[in-house]
Amino acid sequence: MGYPMESWSDVVYMETTVRGAPSTPATGRNSRQTASATLTTDHPSDLAKLSESLRELRARALPEDMSRDKLKEALEKWT
Known part of the structure; x- marks a missing residue:
């Protein structure tokens, strides 16, 4: 994200799980329905x-390199 906030458009589009009707349920063992x-x-x-x-x-x-290191740590720990 190299652009300053002030240069962004004056309209925002958001996807949220806070409001709305349930989405089409996914299928599969680990699927669940979310609003x-x-x-x-x-x-x-x-x-x-x-x-x-x-x-x-x-x-x-975190800075990019530190974020990358944290993700690598998590991947090693949880796989």
């Missing part, structure tokens, strides 16, 4: 809140 929905908004307060949430998430995230 999901898509949302599109251009409301300024929604965009401001999402922008702030993404800034906070980015601030808390």
